[in-house]
Amino acid sequence: MPSSPIAAVVDEFAGQVRDRIGQPRVVTEGDRLELLEALGRVPDPRSRRGVRYPFTAILTVAVCAMLGGAGSFVAIGEWVADLPEQARAGLGLTGRRIPGPVTIWRVLINVDTTALEAAVGAWVRARLATADAAADRRRGRRTRVRRVLAVDGKAMRATRHGAHPVHLLGVLDHATGVVLAQVDVDEKTNEIPLFSTALDQIGDLTDVVVTVDAMHAQTAHAEYLHARGAHLLVTVKGNQPTLHARLKALPWTDVPVGHTATGRGHGRIETRTLKVVTVPAGLGFPHAAQAIQVTRTSRPINKKKARGKRRQRRETVYAIVTLTAEQASPAELATWIRGHWSIEVRLHWVRDVTLGEDLHQARTGSGPHVMATLRNLVISLLRFTGHTNIARALRHHSRHPDQAISLVTSANATSQ
Numbered sequence: 001m002p003s004s005p006i007a008a009v010v011d012e013f014a015g016q017v018r019d020r021i022g023q024p025r026v027v028t029e030g031d032r033l034e035l036l037e038a039l040g041r042v043p044d045p046r047s048r049r050g051v052r053y054p055f056t057a058i059l060t061v062a063v064c065a066m067l068g069g070a071g072s073f074v075a076i077g078e079w080v081a082d083l084p085e086q087a088r089a090g091l092g093l094t095g096r097r098i099p100g101p102v103t104i105w106r107v108l109i110n111v112d113t114t115a116l117e118a119a120v121g122a123w124v125r126a127r128l129a130t131a132d133a134a135a136d137r138r139r140g141r142r143t144r145v146r147r148v149l150a151v152d153g154k155a156m157r158a159t160r161h162g163a164h165p166v167h168l169l170g171v172l173d174h175a176t177g178v179v180l181a182q183v184d185v186d187e188k189t190n191e192i193p194l195f196s197t198a199l200d201q202i203g204d205l206t207d208v209v210v211t212v213d214a215m216h217a218q219t220a221h222a223e224y225l226h227a228r229g230a231h232l233l234v235t236v237k238g239n240q241p242t243l244h245a246r247l248k249a250l251p252w253t254d255v256p257v258g259h260t261a262t263g264r265g266h267g268r269i270e271t272r273t274l275k276v277v278t279v280p281a282g283l284g285f286p287h288a289a290q291a292i293q294v295t296r297t298s299r300p301i302n303k304k305k306a307r308g309k310r311r312q313r314r315e316t317v318y319a320i321v322t323l324t325a326e327q328a329s330p331a332e333l334a335t336w337i338r339g340h341w342s343i344e345v346r347l348h349w350v351r352d353v354t355l356g357e358d359l360h361q362a363r364t365g366s367g368p369h370v371m372a373t374l375r376n377l378v379i380s381l382l383r384f385t386g387h388t389n390i391a392r393a394l395r396h397h398s399r400h401p402d403q404a405i406s407l408v409t410s411a412n413a414t415s416q
Contacts (some may be wrong), residue, residue, distance in 0.1 A: 003047040004162050006117070006362065009248070009372060014297050021394055022202075024031045033393070034123075035087065035123055035409075036056065036060065036408070036409060037059060037163055038119045038122060039059045039120075040054075040056050041105050041115065041225040042111065042112065042115045042116050042159065045110035045112065046112055046204065048342070050237075052097055053092075053097070054093075055107065056092065056138060057091055057092030057093055058099060058103075058104060058107050059091065059125045059212055059374075060077065060409065061080050061091055061093070061099070061104070062374055062409050063078075063106065063374055063406075064091070064401070064408050065382075065384070065396070065404075066355070066378045067378055067381065067393075067404040067407060067408070068401055068404050069394040069395065069397070071356030071357075071359065071360055072356070072359075072360050072361075073101045073104050073105040073219075073362070076101065076293045077099065077100050077101030077103075077104055077106050078101070078104075079401070080093070080099065081098050081100075082401075087401070087402065088371070088403060089133060090409065093404065105364075105367070107309055108370050109364045109365035109366055109367035110365055110366065111366055111369070111370045112366075113184065113366045113369045113370060113373065116370060116373050117201075117373055120373055120376070121179075121180060121201055123174075123176055124377070124380050125180055125202065127178075127384055128176065130255075130372075131176070131384070131406035132147075134381075137153075137349035144208060145175065146207060147207070147208045147296045148172060148173075148174040148208070148211065148336050148339065149172065149174065149180065149199075149208060149209070149210050149211070150167040150171070150172045150173075150210075150211045150212075150339065150343045151171050151172050151195060151198060151199070151212050151216065152169070152170065152172070152213060152340070152343050153167060153169045153170070153191045154168055154170065154347075154348050155167045156350070156357065156358070156372065157357075157358050157366070157369050158360055158363065159335065159357070159363050159368050164187060164363075165187055166184065166369055167184075167185040167187070167191075168182050168183070168184060168185065168372055169184075169191050169194050169195070169198050169403050170182040170198070170370065170376070171199065171201075171202065172208055172343050172346070174336065174339040174340075176384070177346045177347070178378065178380035178383050179199040179200075179254070179347065179376040179377075181197070181198050181199070181202055181377060181381055182372070183198045183374060184202075184369055190215075191215060191216070192215065192216065192218060195212075195216055195218075195222075195224070197226075199228075204230040204363070205225070205231070206228070206229035206230070207231070208230045208267070209230070209232075209233055209236055209321075209336060210225055210230055210232055210269070211233045211234075211336055211337070211340035212232070212233070212234050212235070212340070213234075213235055213340070214232055214234070214235045214239055217236050217239065217240045217320075219285065221234070222234075222285065222286045222287050222288075223286055223287075224255065225322070231320070231321065231322045231323050232322050232333055233319060233321045233322075233323075233336055233337070234319060234320055234321075235337075236318050236319060236320060237317070237318075242284065243285055243320075244318065246284060247284055247293075247395070250278075250291055252293050255276075255277045256275070257273050257274070257368055258274050258275055258276045258329075258331075259273070259274040259330040259331050259333070259334045260273050260274070261334060266273050267300060267301055267302060268299065268300055269298065269299055269300075270296060270297070270298040270308070271297045271298075271300055272295070272296050272297075272334065272338070273294070273295045274293070274294050274295075274330055274333065274337075275292070276290050276292050276293075276325070276327055276333060277290065277291050278290055278324070282319075288320045288321075288322060288338055289321060289322050289323055289406065290319065290320070290321050290323065290325060292318065292319040292336060293317075293318055293319060294313045294316070294317050294318075294319065295315070296314070296316075296317075296351060297312065298312070299311055299313075300315045300360075300367050308336045319337060321333060328400070347376075347379065349377070350379060353374075353389075354394065355378065355379075357371070357372065381407060385407065
């Protein structure tokens with residue numbers, strides 16, 4: 001029977017590693033761990049008595065199965081049952097026993113979500129840092145691209161009617177579409193207090209731009225990011241009536257258009273114009289440097305089909321950024337604003353529809369949060385390997401389960 005790479009990784013991780021001078025040291029969060037080692041950090045929630053399957057093996061099986069399109073505990077159990085015996089052994093499942101859907105369910109609903117988020121988030125951030133370093137070497141330091149992160153929340157619809165509805169606040173990287181951090185928003189509170197908690201999981205935020213929606217137009221957020229050397233780009237709407245009125249009252253008719261973009265989609269042609277103006281200190285929002293007005297005008301491509309409907313729609317929104325005109329051009333601001341809106345398509349829609357989160361009826365224990373975290377990991381894995389169409393990638397790995405296993409278990413597979 002072939003040896004299990006998972007068992008070897010866990011055994012090695014259970015001890016200590018040695019530094020360059022041969023002294024033992026404990027593995028820190030800053031170490032760039034392989035994915036199996038990162039999953040090995042998550043504590044086993046089971047008691048030692050009666051354990052038949054390695055905990056890390058069950059987590060790995062879940063990730064591999066979800067790469068192949070499995071969207072539920074039952075589908076994960078069926079996926080592993082269909083594997084050849086040699087493939088199961090490579091995942092750490094030796095012998096004839098196979099964990100069924102009930103066993104997988106019992107394990108995953110008891111996982112410590114804080115530990116799982118920490119392990120997965122640390123691995124993703126380390127991978128992203130490695131990719132950034134390689135990209136910087138190719139481009140040269142003078143053309144280094146500014147990091148832009150989107151912070152946005154998502155409610156899990158299937159849990160709305162359960163005892164504990166789940167709402168998660170995530171941090172997404174604009175450029176790569178990978179999820180860097182995620183926290184659970186308790187049902188007794190909202191996203192606002194968890195803003196700093198989510199970003200605290202990320203190390204250095206110096207010169208990073210954080211984009212948020214109107215809910216997070218909070219002075220405390222601006223102060224927090226300023227203290228960490230980061231910048232805020234926030235939409236302002238009616239929930240901040242005084243600030244919104246001040247932005248609306250600015251002399252926008254005298255401000256020239258800084259950027260214009262036109263696109264087609266969903267049967268409509270949309271034109272977006274952006275105006276930017278430097279604002280005085282009296283605007284009432286700390287560290288605000290520029291005010292932004294975005295006007296979106298859309299009209300149907302086929303006017304005959306749109307007969308009887310409103311042919312043209314016009315919407316104006318306002319935003320504030322803590323970057324000066326020298327630090328951010330109108331074209332960059334337009335890209336970042338558009339990038340934040342696209343989080344609905346690149347993350348929330350992918351999880352809901354492509355990965356079946358809306359259809360999954362997990363409501364027990366930490367099951368909903370665990371499955372959401374593993375979905376984020378699957379999305380990040382596929383994006384790191386260059387997949388732009390997640391649905392197509394899932395179909396591919398469903399036909400080639402060996403490639404899904406290799407993607408998770410092979411060293412440096414995600415850096416290709």
